[in-house]
Amino acid sequence: MLTLFGMSVVIFVLMRLAPGDIVDILFAAAGYVNEADKKLIMKELGIDQPIWVQYVEWLKDVFTGDLGKSYRYDQPAWDVIRPLIPVTVELAVLATLISIVLGVPAGVISAVRQDTTLDYVLRVFSLAGLSMPAFWLGMVIILALVSWAGWIPPLTYVSPRENFKIHAVQFMLPALAVGYRSSALLMRITRSSVLEVMREDYIRTARAKGQGERKVIWRHAFKNAVLPVVTVIGIEFAFLIGGLVVTETVFNLPGVARFLVQAILWRDYPIVQNLVMFIAVIVILSNLVVDLLYGWLDPRVRFAD
Amino acid sequence: MAARFMLAALSVAAAVLAAAPVSGQAPKGQDKGGAAKPAAKPAAARTAPNVPSPAPHPNGKAGGVLVAMHREDLAQGFSIHETATIATVWPGMPCFNNLVIFDPFKPVESMDTVIPELAEKWSWQDNYRNLVLFLRKGVKWHDGQPFTAKDVKYTFDMVREAPDATGKLRINPRKDWYANVQSIEAPDPHTVIFHLKRPQPSLLMMLASGYSPVYPAHVNPVEFRTKCVGTGPFKLKEWRKGEFIEFEKNKDYWVPNRPHLDGIKYIIIQERGTRFAALQAGRLDISFPGEATKPIADQLKASGAKLSFTLVGTNVNDNLLMNIKKPPFDNVKVRRAISLAIDRRAYAKAVHQGGAVAGASMQPKPYGFWGLLEKDLNALPGYGKPADDKAQARKLLAEAGFSPSNPLRVEMGTRAIALYVDFASFVINELKQVGIEASLKQVETAQWHPMVTRREYQMGANLTGLGVDDPDGNFYENFACGSPRNYTDYCSEQVMQMIERQSQELDTAKRMAMVSEIQKRLEMEAARPIMGWRLDYFPMWPYVKNLVPHHNIYNYGRMQEVWLDK
Numbered sequence: 001m002l003t004l005f006g007m008s009v010v011i012f013v014l015m016r017l018a019p020g021d022i023v024d025i026l027f028a029a030a031g032y033v034n035e036a037d038k039k040l041i042m043k044e045l046g047i048d049q050p051i052w053v054q055y056v057e058w059l060k061d062v063f064t065g066d067l068g069k070s071y072r073y074d075q076p077a078w079d080v081i082r083p084l085i086p087v088t089v090e091l092a093v094l095a096t097l098i099s100i101v102l103g104v105p106a107g108v109i110s111a112v113r114q115d116t117t118l119d120y121v122l123r124v125f126s127l128a129g130l131s132m133p134a135f136w137l138g139m140v141i142i143l144a145l146v147s148w149a150g151w152i153p154p155l156t157y158v159s160p161r162e163n164f165k166i167h168a169v170q171f172m173l174p175a176l177a178v179g180y181r182s183s184a185l186l187m188r189i190t191r192s193s194v195l196e197v198m199r200e201d202y203i204r205t206a207r208a209k210g211q212g213e214r215k216v217i218w219r220h221a222f223k224n225a226v227l228p229v230v231t232v233i234g235i236e237f238a239f240l241i242g243g244l245v246v247t248e249t250v251f252n253l254p255g256v257a258r259f260l261v262q263a264i265l266w267r268d269y270p271i272v273q274n275l276v277m278f279i280a281v282i283v284i285l286s287n288l289v290v291d292l293l294y295g296w297l298d299p300r301v302r303f304a305d
Numbered sequence: 306m307a308a309r310f311m312l313a314a315l316s317v318a319a320a321v322l323a324a325a326p327v328s329g330q331a332p333k334g335q336d337k338g339g340a341a342k343p344a345a346k347p348a349a350a351r352t353a354p355n356v357p358s359p360a361p362h363p364n365g366k367a368g369g370v371l372v373a374m375h376r377e378d379l380a381q382g383f384s385i386h387e388t389a390t391i392a393t394v395w396p397g398m399p400c401f402n403n404l405v406i407f408d409p410f411k412p413v414e415s416m417d418t419v420i421p422e423l424a425e426k427w428s429w430q431d432n433y434r435n436l437v438l439f440l441r442k443g444v445k446w447h448d449g450q451p452f453t454a455k456d457v458k459y460t461f462d463m464v465r466e467a468p469d470a471t472g473k474l475r476i477n478p479r480k481d482w483y484a485n486v487q488s489i490e491a492p493d494p495h496t497v498i499f500h501l502k503r504p505q506p507s508l509l510m511m512l513a514s515g516y517s518p519v520y521p522a523h524v525n526p527v528e529f530r531t532k533c534v535g536t537g538p539f540k541l542k543e544w545r546k547g548e549f550i551e552f553e554k555n556k557d558y559w560v561p562n563r564p565h566l567d568g569i570k571y572i573i574i575q576e577r578g579t580r581f582a583a584l585q586a587g588r589l590d591i592s593f594p595g596e597a598t599k600p601i602a603d604q605l606k607a608s609g610a611k612l613s614f615t616l617v618g619t620n621v622n623d624n625l626l627m628n629i630k631k632p633p634f635d636n637v638k639v640r641r642a643i644s645l646a647i648d649r650r651a652y653a654k655a656v657h658q659g660g661a662v663a664g665a666s667m668q669p670k671p672y673g674f675w676g677l678l679e680k681d682l683n684a685l686p687g688y689g690k691p692a693d694d695k696a697q698a699r700k701l702l703a704e705a706g707f708s709p710s711n712p713l714r715v716e717m718g719t720r721a722i723a724l725y726v727d728f729a730s731f732v733i734n735e736l737k738q739v740g741i742e743a744s745l746k747q748v749e750t751a752q753w754h755p756m757v758t759r760r761e762y763q764m765g766a767n768l769t770g771l772g773v774d775d776p777d778g779n780f781y782e783n784f785a786c787g788s789p790r791n792y793t794d795y796c797s798e799q800v801m802q803m804i805e806r807q808s809q810e811l812d813t814a815k816r817m818a819m820v821s822e823i824q825k826r827l828e829m830e831a832a833r834p835i836m837g838w839r840l841d842y843f844p845m846w847p848y849v850k851n852l853v854p855h856h857n858i859y860n861y862g863r864m865q866e867v868w869l870d871k
Contacts, residue, residue, distance in 0.1 A: 020751030029380035030478040033758035
């Protein structure tokens with residue numbers, strides 16, 4: 001709660017300290033500024049009040065469940081934000097799953113087959129993923145599809161209920177573009193973590209006891225190596241929620257990240273505040289899930305004093 | 306007593322005219338209408354070179370949904386009167402009607418191409434001091450309410466901020482268009498009279514612009530920020546924020562057998578590469594006005610996609626702001642030197658890769674009606690031989706007290722958008738060649754207009770789109786003393802008098818000469834040097850019929866005649 005409170009203050013103040021406001025943008029769209037009209041609109045929107053007054057008003061509204069009204073769209077902020085959340089969450093979840101499916105096994109194999117050709121190939125694969133920005137990869141995918149197949153994914157959101165096949169295609173491509181980059185990071189973390197664990201005495205003991213190599217790797221080594229990997233997965237997931245802006249823009253997906261950037265450019269304070277708080281909640285929740293997973297994965301954490 | 310007599314006389318004149326046969330061109334399915342024309346006819350408009358005039362198809366096929374490109378979400382919903390951006394006008398036009406409109410099939414807009422819309426006939430009275438418009442009967446708003454003269458009076462009283470206006474716009478960028486309107490009268494439900502302070506034939510041009518829709522008097526203007534209630538060929542179906550704006554056919558539209566389309570869907574795509582990839586892949590049927598620059602058009606042509614391209618002017622120009630109130634720009638020699646230093650033709654090549662044309666303050670021919678002839682242009686600063694112009698620039702700077710040991714140092718502000726930065730960088734490079742040291746300052750969009758309005762700049766890279774190719778629509782807005790959009794504070798009593806005189810001139814040939822003189826004067830005084838006028842290579846798929854791009858991006862979005870041959 002303290003974190004959220006702190007975040008709310010920081011975001012509230014920072015947005016209002018940034019030069020320009022929604023009224024400036026509205027007049028920019030009209031190509032002129034009239035100071036008298038500007039004051040009237042600022043009063044109408046309540047942004048002529050001191051920052052602390054605006055903050056208190058905002059807090060009061062939040063505690064009564066009112067998230068405010070979008071300055072740009074003149075609609076309740078929640079109505080504007082609500083359709084965006086499933087899009088970004090789904091994309092982030094898919095990208096995370098892809099990164100786990102690609103990155104973790106690759107990391108384990110690379111560690112077990114250290115310094116072999118396979119290890120080098122996988123490391124080059126991961127380096128390429130880390131080097132390629134996801135948005136660039138996304139743009140390349142789109143241009144390649146247009147050039148070779150004369151086709152690109154649908155550009156308006158199709159829900160799974162409307163058409164699951166199109167929905168799947170619409171999300172798989174951006175998820176792959178983002179997931180590949182995340183998998184590269186996971187692969188390297190997994191590899192270094194497994195390598196470290198493989199040198200431990202208990203691994204030698206397990207082998208000496210006659211356990212099969214597969215059991216040694218997955219039951220003993222991986223289980224102990226997975227904690228830092230889980231941490232990185234948690235961080236990556238939280239980062240994705242706000243960091244998908246360019247991918248959402250390239251693939252034209254109506255998600256939180258892309259909308260947040262537009263709201264910042266428009267100084268649409270209610271939207272920015274609510275979206276940033278949403279991202280903060282996701283970060284906190286994902287950290288909580290990671291902490292809980294620690295307890296499940298490592299009994300020493302569960303039974304510590 | 307005198308006023309009553311005048312009103313009676315006008316009513317009689319209006320009744321006589323209503324009964325008299327009139328002539329004029331109109332698309333099939335509409336009543337004929339027309340106007341008493343000024344004495345001299347304008348020179349025949351020429352189309353852009355190498356572009357065949359598309360023949361309108363008289364019998365369109367009904368059905369289909371046109372999928373159109375849109376580059377950004379709506380700024381203030383469908384409130385066209387509260388914005389000055391194509392991003393609102395383009396998707397908003399299908400919802401509305403104007404009193405009059407530019408013929409959708411004629412790319413060059415002029416008085417001759419103004420055709421009836423909600424006004425089925427009109428008549429100028431009292432030497433162009435009163436414009437009487439006879440409105441169509443039986444027209445309904447999308448919510449079923451009847452359209453009457455009250456709506457017209459309401460709309461234009463609101464826009465001109467009449468003291469007794471019942472509606473109020475939060476932001477009103479085109480109040481000055483109607484500054485000459487004394488009053489608006491609605492003597493009966495189907496007649497409106499605009500009483501002007503002095504003759505102004507251009508009023509009709511401004512009423513024909515996409516920026517001049519008629520609003521319903523029974524709907525609060527605030528509601529247009531979230532929905533659209535018009536009389537137009539299409540009704541708003543859904544606006545999914547940040548995703549698309551969708552319209553469906555208005556089945557009660559007052560034009561029989563129109564529109565042909567079942568609907569229009571504007572897909573909002575912020576990333577330019579994705580926009581044109583979507584067009585190439587056939588996910589979109591048409592481009593967005595002004596977006597298809599020459600490099601993009603070349604790329605699309607090279608891709609092999611069988612798109613059709615139409616080269617048109619946009620009525621959008623790049624121009625240089627100089628803060629005339631602050632030294633050294635209060636010195637006309639310095640301003641002229643800067644204008645001389647910038648090679649306009651090189652600008653069109655370097656910044657727009659040939660996708661722009663040189664011109665003075667009115668869009669050049671053949672795209673615009675009022676543009677200067679080539680021979681007149683060549684005599685202006687920056688349009689002649691570059692070496693000679695730059696030598697002259699150095700001489701003027703020396704006369705103003707600047708030299709290699711005492712160079713003029715300026716700051717060039719620009720919005721932090723790639724095309725503006727290119728513009729500014731080019732200018733800085735040109736100025737360097739005459740000894741002016743200019744630095745670049747990039748400013749976020751949210752800060753740009755406030756900065757310019759507060760005059761906290763020295764020089765600025767600016768873009769101006771003109772809603773109508775008419776001197777009144779341009780000069781009053783951008784060069785008149787005290788106009789809010791006269792960002793440079795240029796003010797010349799002599800030029801103001803010239804602007805006033807041309808506005809009242811009824812003879813088109815004489816007016817053309819006056820407008821040419823004004824343009825030359827503005828360039829010689831470097832009031833707001835024009836860098837170039839942008840071109841659009843508007844791509845669309847060939848199965849889209851009857852969409853004829855105009856040499857003005859703001860006025861051809863009605864979509865009433867468009868149909869899909871698939």
